[in-house]
Amino acid sequence: MAMLEVQDLNVRFYTDDGVVKATDDLSYRIEAGERFGVVGESGAGKSVTSLALMRLIDEPGVIESGEIRFKGENILEMDEEEMRSLRGNEIAMIFQDAGTALNPSYTVGEQISEAIRYHLGLDEAAARERAIETLESVGIPSAAERYSDYPHEFSGGMQQRVVIAIALSCDPDLIIADEPTTALDVTIEAQILELLEDVATEFDTAIQLITHDLGVVAEFCDRVMVMYAGHPVEMAPVEDVYYDPQHPYTVGLMSSIPRIGDDRDRLQTIPGRMPDLIEMPPGCNFHPRCPYAEESCTRVEPRLVDVETGDPADPINSDAQTAACLAHTGELTGELDYEVTVQGEDAPTESGPASGTSTGANDR
Amino acid sequence: MSGSEPLLRVEGLEKYYESESDFIDRLLGRQKEVKAVDGVSFEINEGETLGLVGESGCGKSSIGRSVLRLREPTAGSVYFKGQDITTLSDSELRDLRKEMQIIFQNPQSSLNPRLTVNDIIGEALDIHGIEGGVSRDARIKELLERVGLNASHANRYPHEFSGGQLQRIGIARALAVDPGFIVCDEPVSALDVSVQAQILNLLEDLQDELGIAYLFIAHDLSVVEHIADQIAVMYLGKIAEIGTPEELFAPPQHPYTEALLSAIPEPDPLWEGDRILLEGSVPSPIDPPSGCKFHTRCPRVIPPSDYEFEQEEWRAVMSLRHRAREADIAVETFDAEGAELTAALREELDLPSALSDPEAEQVVQEALRSVADEAFADAERLLSETFETPCTTDEPVLRRTDAGRVACHLFDPAYENGASDGTAAGDGPTTSDGTSAGSAPSGGD
Ligand SMILES: Nc1ncnc2c1ncn2[C@@H]1O[C@H](COP(=O)(O)OP(=O)(O)O)[C@@H](O)[C@H]1O
Ligand code: SF4
Ligand code: SF4
Numbered sequence: 001m002a003m004l005e006v007q008d009l010n011v012r013f014y015t016d017d018g019v020v021k022a023t024d025d026l027s028y029r030i031e032a033g034e035r036f037g038v039v040g041e042s043g044a045g046k047s048v049t050s051l052a053l054m055r056l057i058d059e060p061g062v063i064e065s066g067e068i069r070f071k072g073e074n075i076l077e078m079d080e081e082e083m084r085s086l087r088g089n090e091i092a093m094i095f096q097d098a099g100t101a102l103n104p105s106y107t108v109g110e111q112i113s114e115a116i117r118y119h120l121g122l123d124e125a126a127a128r129e130r131a132i133e134t135l136e137s138v139g140i141p142s143a144a145e146r147y148s149d150y151p152h153e154f155s156g157g158m159q160q161r162v163v164i165a166i167a168l169s170c171d172p173d174l175i176i177a178d179e180p181t182t183a184l185d186v187t188i189e190a191q192i193l194e195l196l197e198d199v200a201t202e203f204d205t206a207i208q209l210i211t212h213d214l215g216v217v218a219e220f221c222d223r224v225m226v227m228y229a230g231h232p233v234e235m236a237p238v239e240d241v242y243y244d245p246q247h248p249y250t251v252g253l254m255s256s257i258p259r260i261g262d263d264r265d266r267l268q269t270i271p272g273r274m275p276d277l278i279e280m281p282p283g284c285n286f287h288p289r290c291p292y293a294e295e296s297c298t299r300v301e302p303r304l305v306d307v308e309t310g311d312p313a314d315p316i317n318s319d320a321q322t323a324a325c326l327a328h329t330g331e332l333t334g335e336l337d338y339e340v341t342v343q344g345e346d347a348p349t350e351s352g353p354a355s356g357t358s359t360g361a362n363d364r
Numbered sequence: 365m366s367g368s369e370p371l372l373r374v375e376g377l378e379k380y381y382e383s384e385s386d387f388i389d390r391l392l393g394r395q396k397e398v399k400a401v402d403g404v405s406f407e408i409n410e411g412e413t414l415g416l417v418g419e420s421g422c423g424k425s426s427i428g429r430s431v432l433r434l435r436e437p438t439a440g441s442v443y444f445k446g447q448d449i450t451t452l453s454d455s456e457l458r459d460l461r462k463e464m465q466i467i468f469q470n471p472q473s474s475l476n477p478r479l480t481v482n483d484i485i486g487e488a489l490d491i492h493g494i495e496g497g498v499s500r501d502a503r504i505k506e507l508l509e510r511v512g513l514n515a516s517h518a519n520r521y522p523h524e525f526s527g528g529q530l531q532r533i534g535i536a537r538a539l540a541v542d543p544g545f546i547v548c549d550e551p552v553s554a555l556d557v558s559v560q561a562q563i564l565n566l567l568e569d570l571q572d573e574l575g576i577a578y579l580f581i582a583h584d585l586s587v588v589e590h591i592a593d594q595i596a597v598m599y600l601g602k603i604a605e606i607g608t609p610e611e612l613f614a615p616p617q618h619p620y621t622e623a624l625l626s627a628i629p630e631p632d633p634l635w636e637g638d639r640i641l642l643e644g645s646v647p648s649p650i651d652p653p654s655g656c657k658f659h660t661r662c663p664r665v666i667p668p669s670d671y672e673f674e675q676e677e678w679r680a681v682m683s684l685r686h687r688a689r690e691a692d693i694a695v696e697t698f699d700a701e702g703a704e705l706t707a708a709l710r711e712e713l714d715l716p717s718a719l720s721d722p723e724a725e726q727v728v729q730e731a732l733r734s735v736a737d738e739a740f741a742d743a744e745r746l747l748s749e750t751f752e753t754p755c756t757t758d759e760p761v762l763r764r765t766d767a768g769r770v771a772c773h774l775f776d777p778a779y780e781n782g783a784s785d786g787t788a789a790g791d792g793p794t795t796s797d798g799t800s801a802g803s804a805p806s807g808g809d
C-alpha cells in the first residue's frame with residue numbers, strides 16, 4: 001500500500017455556464033518520501049487535485065466520487081476532527097503566493113508556534129523554541145530575532161521560507177507544494193528548491209510538486225503526471241517522460257520550452273489552447289490540437305495504458321510508463337513520429353556553439 | 365538622421381524615486397532616494413531586439429517606462445531617431461507615442477474590462493487620429509487577424525478571452541498605430557509555456573514583417589535568448605553585462621550572469637551540473653553597497669593580494685563584513701559566551717574553524733570578538749581596512765572584453781594583481797568553452 005492512493009477521483013464544479021469536470025476519474029499514488037510532480041497548463045486541474053486531497057474544495061465544487069486513501073484511510077470519509085488533525089499534522093500545503101498564506105497581523109513566530117501548539121500540544125515556551133529551530137532550519141538568519149517580525153518585513157523568498165517552516169513545523173509525511181517558486185526570481189527559486197530538497201531528504205517527507213515549469217520537475221521529481229483537461233495524459237518516471245515521451249501533448253510541452261543554446265529559430269508550439277472543461281471535445285480531448293489526430297481520435301476516448309503492452313494502466317500499483325493515446329492500443333493507423341532532443345550530459349560539449357556550453361559551464 | 369544613428373539611444377539614464385517616509389523624516393528632510401535606475405546606456409537598432417533581464421526590483425520596468433516618458437527620467441537622455449525625447453513638450457510627445465508603444469505583463473489589468481475588443485483597438489486609432497469610418501473596421505479586423513485572433517470576436521469583452529488571447533489583443537492595440545518601437549514589459553512571464561512560445565513567435569514574425577524594434581524585458585534568460593539580438597543583464601539599477609547572446613553565454617562572464625544562468629532549472633532530469641547558489645537576496649536600492657553593487661553576493665569577489673584565501677573562506681569573510689555593516693547578527697540569541705559564542709558565530713557565518721592563512725585568521729578572530737561585544741562598526745572597520753578589495757571600493761564600469769562588455773574588476777587588467785591569486789569557481793570550463801567557441805581563451809583568470 002502506498003502512502004497516498006487516489007482512485008477514480010471526480011471533482012465537478014456546478015457553475016452557471018455548466019458542469020466543469022475538473023478531474024475526471026483521476027488515479028495516482030505517492031510513496032513515502034517520494035517526489036511526485038504534477039505538470040500541465042493553467043486550468044488543467046492541477047490545483048483542484050491538491051485541494052481535493054485536503055478536502056478544501058468549496059462551493060460550487062463537489063468531490064463527486066472516488067477515494068483518497070492516506071495510509072490506508074479514506075480521507076473522504078473522515079470527520080472534521082480527523083480532517084483537522086490530518087491537515088498540518090500529516091499533510092501540509094505550500095502555495096504560490098506566500099504573502100497571502102501568512103496572516104499579516106501576527107508575527108511569523110506566532111504563526112509557527114501556534115501551528116506547533118495546536119498540532120503537537122506543546123506549551124508556549126517549548127513551542128517558541130521549536131518555532132525558532134524550524135525558522136533556522138529553513139535558512140532564516142537571526143531566527144530568534146526575526147521571530148517577532150511581521151510578514152511584510154520579509155522579502156518574497158523569505159516569506160516562502162516562513163511558509164515552508166510552518167509546513168515543516170509538525171513533521172508532515174506529505175507536503176503539497178502548489179507552484180511554490182513561480183512568483184520568485186530564479187536565484188531565489190534555486191534557493192527554495194534546494195531547501196525543499198534538503199527537507200525532503202532529511203525528514204523523508206514526500207512532496208507533491210505542482211508546477212507548469214518542466215525545468216523544475218526535471219530537477220526535483222522522481223515521477224511525474226502530465227495533466228491535460230482534467231486527467232493524466234502521461235504518467236511515468238521523469239527520465240522516461242523527458243527522454244521518451246509517449247503522448248503528443250507531452251511532446252508539444254517539451255518542445256515549446258525555450259532552452260538556452262538551442263539554435264532553433266522558432267519555438268515549436270501547440271496550436272490553439274486547452275478546451276474549457278465544460279464542453280470537452282469528444283473522443284480524445286486533445287484531438288483539435290494534436291498533429292497526429294485521425295478520424296478515430298474524434299470518436300474513441302483513449303484510456304491510460306501501459307505504453308509497452310497496451311494494457312490498461314494500474315497507476316496505484318505499477319511504475320510503468322503510461323499514456324492515454326490511441327497510438328498505444330493499435331487504434332491509430334499512423335505512427336507518432338517525433339524526435340526528442342534533450343540537451344545535456346549526452347550532448348557533447350565540443351559540438352555545441354558557445355551558447356550551448358554556457359549551462360554546461362557548471363558541469364564537471 | 366544618418367544611417368549610423370541607432371533607432372533608440374539611451375545615455376546615462378537615471379530614475380530615482382523618493383522612498384516611503386514618515387512625517388518626521390520629511391520634517392527633518394530625511395527623504396531617501398531609491399536609485400531604481402542608476403546610469404544606464406544602451407542602443408537599439410531599427411528592427412532589432414534588446415533583451416533586458418534581471419531580478420525583480422532591479423529597475424527593468426523603470427527603464428521601459430522612462431524610455432517612453434511614461435515616467436519622467438531623473439537624468440540622462442533618450443534619443444529616438446536622433447531626437448532627445450526628454451526635452452519634448454507634451455504635444456510633441458503625443459505625436460511620438462504613435463511610434464513608441466508598450467505591452468504589459470498582465471493584459472488583464474491593462475485592458476479596460478468595460479470596452480469590447482473593437483473599442484479597445486479603435487480607441488488607440490482614435491487617440492492618434494487614424495482611420496475613420498469603414499476603413500476603421502477593416503483596420504481593426506486586419507489587426508486582429510494579424511495577431512492570430514478571430515476577427516468575428518471583435519465584439520467580445522476582455523473577460524471572455526484567455527491570458528494568451530488577451531496578450532494578443534494588447535499586441536494588436538500596440539500595432540494599431542504602426543509603431544517602429546515597442547517596449548515589451550514581461551509580456552510572456554504570466555503565460556503557460558505553450559502559449560508563451562506562441563506569443564514569442566508572433567512577436568518575432570511581426571518584427572520580420574514590419575521591422576519593429578523591441579526593448580524586451582524579462583526575468584528569464586532562456587526566453588530572452590530566443591528573441592534578442594543583444595542582451596543586457598541588470599543588477600540594482602545598473603547594467604552588469606551587455607552583448608549578443610553568444611557573447612553573453614561565452615566567457616568572460618560577469619559573475620552575476622554566470623549565477624543567473626546556472627539558476628535556471630534545466631529541463632533535463634539527467635543533468636548533473638553544480639548550481640551556483642547566490643546567498644541572500646538583492647540589497648535595497650535605497651542604500652546600495654559601495655563599489656561593485658554585487659559584492660555582497662558575488663561568489664568570485666576579488667580577495668586581497670597580501671593574504672592567502674580560499675575563495676569560499678573569502679566569501680564568508682565578506683559576508684561577515686557585510687552583516688557587521690548592517691548590524692545584522694543577533695548576538696544575544698546565541699545564548700553563549702567566550703569561545704562557545706565565537707564558535708557559534710563562525711558556524712552561523714559559514715566560517716571554517718580556522719582560516720588557511722594564519723595572519724588572516726588573527727584578524728577575523730579580532731573582528732569576531734568585536735561582533736561578540738556588538739561593536740559592529742569596529743568589526744566592519746577592521747575588516748575593510750585590513751582586507752582591501754577593489755570590489756568594495758571601486759565601482760566597475762562596462763569594459764569591452766573578447767565577448768561583450770562586462771562591468772567587473774575580474775576582467776579589468778588594472779586589477780590583475782588583486783585577482784591573480786585565489787581564482788574562483790567557474791574558471792575550469794574557460795578553456796573548453798573558449799576553444800569550443802573558437803575564441804581565444806580570455807580574461808577568465
Ligand atoms: N512608483 C514608485 N515609487 C517608489 N518606488 C518605486 C516605484 N516604482 C518602482 N519603485 C522601486 O524601484 C525599484 C525598481 O522597480 P522596477 O523598475 O519596477 O523593477 P523591475 O521591473 O525590475 O521589477 C524597486 O526598488 C521598486 O520598489
Ligand atoms: S489519441 Fe489521437 S488525438 Fe489523442 S493524442 Fe493520440 S493521436 Fe493525438
Ligand atoms: S567587481 Fe568584484 S564583486 Fe563585482 S562582480 Fe566582479 S568580482 Fe564580483
Ligand SMILES: [Mg+2]
Nearest residue numbers: 420421424425
Ligand atoms: Mg517589473
